[in-house]
Amino acid sequence: MMKRPAFYLDTQxxxxxxxxxxxxxxxxxxxxxxxxxxxxxFTGGEWARFPDGTYAQNVFAYYISVSxxxxxxxxxxxxxxxxxxxxxxxxxxxxxxxxxxGCRYCEWGCPYSSPQFDAKRGKMTKCDFCMDLLLxxxxxxxxxxxxxxxxxxxxxxxxxxxxxxxxxxxxxxRSSLTEPCSIYGSHKNARPRETAAxxxxxxxxxxxx
Amino acid sequence: MTKxxxxxxxxxxxxxxxxxxxxxxxxxxxxxRLHVQNGEVVRIDPENTGDDPSGTHEVRACxxxxxxxxxxxxxxxxxxxxxRVGKRxxxxxxxxxxxxALDHVAGELDRIINTYGNExxxxxxxxxxxxxxxxxxxxxxxxxxxxxxxxxxxxxxSNAQLTHAMQYTYGQSGTGNPISDLVNSRLAVFFGNNPAExxxxxxxxxxxxxxxxxxxxxxxxxxxxxxxxxxxxFADEWIPIRPGTDAALVSGLAYVLISESLVDxxxxxxxxxxxxxxxxxxxxxxxxxxxxxxxxxxxxGIAKTPQWAAAVTGIPDWRIIQLAREIGTAKPVYIxxxxxxxxxxxxxxxxxxxxxxxxxxxxxxxxxGNSGDREGKYEIDFPKIPVGENPVKTSIPCFLxxxxxxxxxxxxxxxxxxxxxxxxxxxxxxxxxxxxxxxINQHSDINRTKQILADERQCETIVVIDTxxxxxxxxxxIVLPSTTAFEESDxxxxxxxxxxxxxxxxxxxxxxxxxxxxxxxxxxxxxxxLGAGAAFTENxxxxxxxxxLYHQCRRVKPELxxxxxxACETGLFKWAVPADYREPMRNFREDPQRFPLxxxxxxxxxxxxxxxxxxxxxxxxxxxxxxxxxxxQPPAAGTEAQEQHSLPLMCVGHHYKQxxxxxxxxxxxxxxxxxxxxxxxPWDAQERGVEHGDLVRIFNQHGSTAVQARVTPRIMxxxxxxxxxxxxxxxxxxxxxxxxxxILTSQHPSPVAKGNPQHTNWVQLxxxxxxx
Numbered sequence: 001m002m003k004r005p006a007f008y009l010d011t012q013x014x015x016x017x018x019x020x021x022x023x024x025x026x027x028x029x030x031x032x033x034x035x036x037x038x039x040x041x042f043t044g045g046e047w048a049r050f051p052d053g054t055y056a057q058n059v060f061a062y063y064i065s066v067s068x069x070x071x072x073x074x075x076x077x078x079x080x081x082x083x084x085x086x087x088x089x090x091x092x093x094x095x096x097x098x099x100x101x102g103c104r105y106c107e108w109g110c111p112y113s114s115p116q117f118d119a120k121r122g123k124m125t126k127c128d129f130c131m132d133l134l135l136x137x138x139x140x141x142x143x144x145x146x147x148x149x150x151x152x153x154x155x156x157x158x159x160x161x162x163x164x165x166x167x168x169x170x171x172x173x174r175s176s177l178t179e180p181c182s183i184y185g186s187h188k189n190a191r192p193r194e195t196a197a198x199x200x201x202x203x204x205x206x207x208x209x
Numbered sequence: 210m211t212k213x214x215x216x217x218x219x220x221x222x223x224x225x226x227x228x229x230x231x232x233x234x235x236x237x238x239x240x241x242r243l244h245v246q247n248g249e250v251v252r253i254d255p256e257n258t259g260d261d262p263s264g265t266h267e268v269r270a271c272x273x274x275x276x277x278x279x280x281x282x283x284x285x286x287x288x289x290x291x292x293r294v295g296k297r298x299x300x301x302x303x304x305x306x307x308x309x310a311l312d313h314v315a316g317e318l319d320r321i322i323n324t325y326g327n328e329x330x331x332x333x334x335x336x337x338x339x340x341x342x343x344x345x346x347x348x349x350x351x352x353x354x355x356x357x358x359x360x361x362x363x364x365x366x367s368n369a370q371l372t373h374a375m376q377y378t379y380g381q382s383g384t385g386n387p388i389s390d391l392v393n394s395r396l397a398v399f400f401g402n403n404p405a406e407x408x409x410x411x412x413x414x415x416x417x418x419x420x421x422x423x424x425x426x427x428x429x430x431x432x433x434x435x436x437x438x439x440x441x442x443f444a445d446e447w448i449p450i451r452p453g454t455d456a457a458l459v460s461g462l463a464y465v466l467i468s469e470s471l472v473d474x475x476x477x478x479x480x481x482x483x484x485x486x487x488x489x490x491x492x493x494x495x496x497x498x499x500x501x502x503x504x505x506x507x508x509x510g511i512a513k514t515p516q517w518a519a520a521v522t523g524i525p526d527w528r529i530i531q532l533a534r535e536i537g538t539a540k541p542v543y544i545x546x547x548x549x550x551x552x553x554x555x556x557x558x559x560x561x562x563x564x565x566x567x568x569x570x571x572x573x574x575x576x577x578g579n580s581g582d583r584e585g586k587y588e589i590d591f592p593k594i595p596v597g598e599n600p601v602k603t604s605i606p607c608f609l610x611x612x613x614x615x616x617x618x619x620x621x622x623x624x625x626x627x628x629x630x631x632x633x634x635x636x637x638x639x640x641x642x643x644x645x646x647x648x649i650n651q652h653s654d655i656n657r658t659k660q661i662l663a664d665e666r667q668c669e670t671i672v673v674i675d676t677x678x679x680x681x682x683x684x685x686x687i688v689l690p691s692t693t694a695f696e697e698s699d700x701x702x703x704x705x706x707x708x709x710x711x712x713x714x715x716x717x718x719x720x721x722x723x724x725x726x727x728x729x730x731x732x733x734x735x736x737x738x739l740g741a742g743a744a745f746t747e748n749x750x751x752x753x754x755x756x757x758l759y760h761q762c763r764r765v766k767p768e769l770x771x772x773x774x775x776a777c778e779t780g781l782f783k784w785a786v787p788a789d790y791r792e793p794m795r796n797f798r799e800d801p802q803r804f805p806l807x808x809x810x811x812x813x814x815x816x817x818x819x820x821x822x823x824x825x826x827x828x829x830x831x832x833x834x835x836x837x838x839x840x841x842q843p844p845a846a847g848t849e850a851q852e853q854h855s856l857p858l859m860c861v862g863h864h865y866k867q868x869x870x871x872x873x874x875x876x877x878x879x880x881x882x883x884x885x886x887x888x889x890x891p892w893d894a895q896e897r898g899v900e901h902g903d904l905v906r907i908f909n910q911h912g913s914t915a916v917q918a919r920v921t922p923r924i925m926x927x928x929x930x931x932x933x934x935x936x937x938x939x940x941x942x943x944x945x946x947x948x949x950x951x952i953l954t955s956q957h958p959s960p961v962a963k964g965n966p967q968h969t970n971w972v973q974l975x976x977x978x979x980x981x
Contacts, residue, residue: 017866018882057449063438144269146269204902
């Protein structure tokens with residue numbers, strides 16, 4: 001078992017196929033509306049029309065698959081009034097189902113929408129890094145599923161050494177908020193975090209139902 | 210570890226892991242590992258054999274294969290045989306016993322063969338269950354051939370126009386270099402080619418593209434009306450183009466290539482006919498060569514300048530000039546077309562025109578080059594179920610099946626591409642619709658199809674064999690419930706969208722749901738009732754056939770274990786592309802005398818004498834034309850309708866990650882991940898007061914559909930894209946409520962192939978009040 005498991009996403013080869021999302025739902029039997037992993041499409045660009053009826057444009061798009069970043073400074077844990085939201089010795093953040101009262105404070109705090117509310121049961125749920133598989137020496141369902149091998153996981157230190165730890169790509173929030181432990185590699189189309197050049201093109205697919 | 214999510218996991222009995230697969234028509238057939246607990250599949254894992262990127266890497270299923278539990282355990286599963294009780298298409302059925310259902314089907318088959326002959330029986334084109342050898346729809350063909358045959362079809366709904374175009378140009382289709390060959394290219398130009406969304410398995414073309422681009426960071430240009438996921442991830446430049454105008458772009462490019470002496474004259478002289486007067490066939494009037502057409506020295510008198518092409522395509526003239534120089538100077542260039550450009554009313558011409566770029570620049574048959582066809586594949590010739598010979602030789606283009614039902618006496622060789630006869634002898638009276646949604650959903654012009662099927666004097670019997678209640682199944686007279694891949698054992702192997710060879714022995718993982726049966730057992734029971742039981746089964750059960758065909762696979766790959774049980778234990782076997790693999794056009798390029806093409810001249814036919822003859826003899830409708838050269842022809846039928854009905858927008862229907870064609874379209878997990886929306890440019894949306902997420906109505910002379918708007922700069926102004934395959938959901942007055950594009954498409958076929966022009970649709974769009 002590794003010391004501190006972390007996700008790495010090569011956004012350059014993430015095609016937004018959403019296999020990771022569905023593999024996660026299958027592994028964890030998630031009802032509709034509960035999305036432990038979500039894929040954000042960031043799109044932008046302008047069009048111009050010339051007098052001869054032709055066009056020029058600088059359209060761009062890229063995808064970012066986001067789950068829980070199992071942050072160093074997990075705001076969800078801090079905002080939980082019942083201590084149901086916990087971080088274990090591996091840095092993995094999860095919800096103790098017996099203690100959770102479904103107040104949803106963690107959901108409001110998290111800038112990544114990682115905690116997902118199960119309305120049927122009145123409890124909060126979230127990605128636990130497939131800890132059951134990790135302890136068996138396996139790999140998380142989302143990582144194992146990735147058709148292009150864009151989504152990887154590994155020891156946080158090693159990933160940071162290999163890929164760096166900057167997360168400046170739009171539309172991810174400032175890392176200083178929660179000190180996330182995922183690494184998002186850059187895309188040739190990537191825009192800096194503070195940009196007006198693009199927008200989240202699929203809000204209905206990533207926000208809570 | 211905390212008590213994390215324990216509530217989700219039933220700590221019940223032992224779990225076994227069983228090999229299965231996803232078997233729909235994306236060209237991949239991904240292996241899966243099913244976790245089975247107490248007789249139920251509780252989890253799906255991807256296959257986990259093979260190193261990366263060795264050529265035998267993991268063939269990881271995409272979201273569609275990973276969501277399969279929602280389909281197998283769907284509430285829409287057909288669990289009992291059904292007999293229609295209302296009017297055809299109303300969707301009212303009564304449950305009946307298998308004996309009753311099979312007696313009825315056998316009786317109808319017998320009656321129709323005796324009354325109208327075997328040519329009145331037709332198995333509908335359909336691809337909802339592909340890859341399983343014994344579970345294949347070919348079982349119906351095997352049964353029918355034993356019973357005296359049935360009407361054949363040719364073509365498919367994927368690439369009819371391209372296939373014909375390549376046959377007239379190269380004498381064969383499937384001439385593409387594999388996409389992994391991009392490691393040898395300096396530039397790639399994709400016309401409507403989008404493996405990120407059409408060939409998205411982790412063992413498929415998209416994976417090969419990722420690896421090739423990582424090894425050789427070559428420049429990639431994508432030409433498409435839509436900024437596809439392939440363009441977003443892999444293109445250095447996207448050139449948006451008006452749908453159906455690729456041939457005009459190519460003509461403009463050819464003008465620059467010719468004017469600036471960037472044409473490979475030596476290649477053209479040695480390998481092709483029809484570029485200029487020096488290689489024209491005899492007896493053809495002067496001014497008929499390709500060069501004459503491009504330079505305006507042919508009958509139309511129009512020089513195909515970049516300015517001319519700009520006005521047609523929407524691409525600025527300066528960009529056309531630059532692109533021509535890029536293509537003309539960066540050898541080798543890999544030019545490939547997807548299947549979207551050709552799925553138009555003028556698709557054959559478009560497909561032939563795109564191939565002109567590698568022909569003009571001599572990029573055909575070399576490493577890193579391509580013929581202009583879609584990327585190639587690696588195939589191992591494993592066996593299929595033997596179907597015997599069909600005594601009936603008559604064959605219709607599959608897209609014209611509604612014409613063969615409604616107007617058989619007007620169905621001829623010269624007006625409908627009929628083969629084997631000059632005119633149909635009978636209409637289609639009995640339809641087998643097996644794992645197919647072509648009966649309603651995937652065929653053009655649903656309202657017209659409904660009308661034709663509603664008349665029970667025309668097609669008298671419709672038998673649907675499927676797993677779920679599809680829009681097509683609602684039009685059945687008898688519905689027979691079928692097992693899914695999870696419920697039967699089979700053999701399955703690689704298909705057209707990949708470069709890994711594999712053989713999978715998939716095992717039955719769970720009991721058949723409800724009273725569903727394997728297709729094999731259904732056909733065997735029918736054969737028995739019609740006195741052909743032993744001839745059909747050869748005294749083998751379904752599982753006996755799997756074992757029998759496994760041993761035939763060993764003739765192809767002798768290293769497979771002799772012990773069938775041991776082979777089943779292993780489950781999955783893989784082969785990398787062999788080192789001596791040769792791209793399809795290499796032999797011709799190296800020695801055209803020894804390896805001539807299958808065209809009449811043995812060379813690449815820029816000018817096709819066969820098409821010239823067809824242009825004289827075939828009966829075409831107004832606005833249609835066939836031409837011997839790869840000329841630009843506006844999609845005439847579409848334009849006429851546009852003017853008549855003031856329809857300003859062209860609506861295409863891209864392939865969507867939510868489903869494969871219409872397979873799995875009812876899967877809620879997939880719909881959540883990728884909802885059905887129509888792509889519309891912000892300018893077109895603004896003009897109509899439409900905002901992202903609004904419910905809109907799209908309509909034309911054929912019908913009307915309601916769907917949510919996806920307002921995005923990723924689509925060209927004036928163009929909509931409504932992803933094909935969403936299930937038709939009838940609302941009031943025949944209005945579709947689910948964004949099914951075939952409510953808007955036309956049954957008018959393309960002129961040469963008689964193929965489906967399902968991207969040539971002029972439409973209007975308006976907002977429906979209220980947020981969806």
